[in-house]
Amino acid sequence: xxxxxxxxxxxxxxxxxxxxxxxxxxxxKTVDFTGYKTYSFLGWNKKxxxxxxxxxxxxxxxAFYNEFKSRGITFVETGGDIEIxxxxxxxxxxxxxxxxxxxGGFGGYYYGxxxxxxxxxxxTTYHQYDYTVGxxxxxxxxxxxxxxxxxxxxxxxxxxxxxxxxxDITTAVNKIMALYPVAPAQ
Numbered sequence: 001x002x003x004x005x006x007x008x009x010x011x012x013x014x015x016x017x018x019x020x021x022x023x024x025x026x027x028x029k030t031v032d033f034t035g036y037k038t039y040s041f042l043g044w045n046k047k048x049x050x051x052x053x054x055x056x057x058x059x060x061x062x063a064f065y066n067e068f069k070s071r072g073i074t075f076v077e078t079g080g081d082i083e084i085x086x087x088x089x090x091x092x093x094x095x096x097x098x099x100x101x102x103x104g105g106f107g108g109y110y111y112g113x114x115x116x117x118x119x120x121x122x123x124t125t126y127h128q129y130d131y132t133v134g135x136x137x138x139x140x141x142x143x144x145x146x147x148x149x150x151x152x153x154x155x156x157x158x159x160x161x162x163x164x165x166x167x168d169i170t171t172a173v174n175k176i177m178a179l180y181p182v183a184p185a186q
Contacts, residue, residue, distance in 0.1 A: 021156035021172050025179035028149045031142070033181040039073050040080035040143070045087030052088060059166055060086065063173035064138065070184035082149070085139045090132050090158065100124040132158040138176060152176040 027033075044057065052060075064084065065075060073082075101123045133155060140150040154176040159165050 021154050021168075021175055023152065023154045023172075023175045023179060025150065025152040025176070027151070027181060028147075031149045033150070036073060036081040036182075038076045038080040039068055039082045039084055039140075040076055040078055042083045042085040042141075045085070048086065048088040051090055055162065056165060056169065059169045060136065060173065063170050064177070067173060067177040067180075067184070071180070071182045072185055073182075079143070081143055083141045083143050085141070087137050087139075089135045089137075091135075092130055092132050094128055094130050097127045097129075098124055099127075134158040136172060136176065150180065152179055 041061070044052070049057075064086070068075065134157075135153060135155040138150075138152045139148055141147060142149050154172045156168070156172060159168055
């Protein structure tokens, strides 16, 4: 029963961890990003291709396609004003949760004589679980100068459920692109 209660108590924390994503971005502040109207996709880093299945690759590419489209930047097969490169890094981590039950006793001293039912006792239950943290990086290069002009990075827990991953991917890409210097058209 204690293990069951422990699992129920940790579920809200696990759900929160899956929803959390940290994003950062950096860019060349001398570049006028409003002048870019087309983009080409350079592809995935080779190691990233080995980490992703075809469905998740397509989800990520589609999410970026929608984000660029909302900013008035159109995809072209080759020769875009900017070129996009994506890569993914994963890391397996272990988390530990602990829950302590304290069963207090009742007791004390009365005129120098002890009385009561003891001092009580505590039981601590530990639970360890493995989870995967994924980091998605989007590099944007100016095609004419072949130089990096923007980099967005998002990092968060990878969900094992494909339906949840689909939502998480869209959320992650939206948060990464929220840091892009050109806002979506309203």
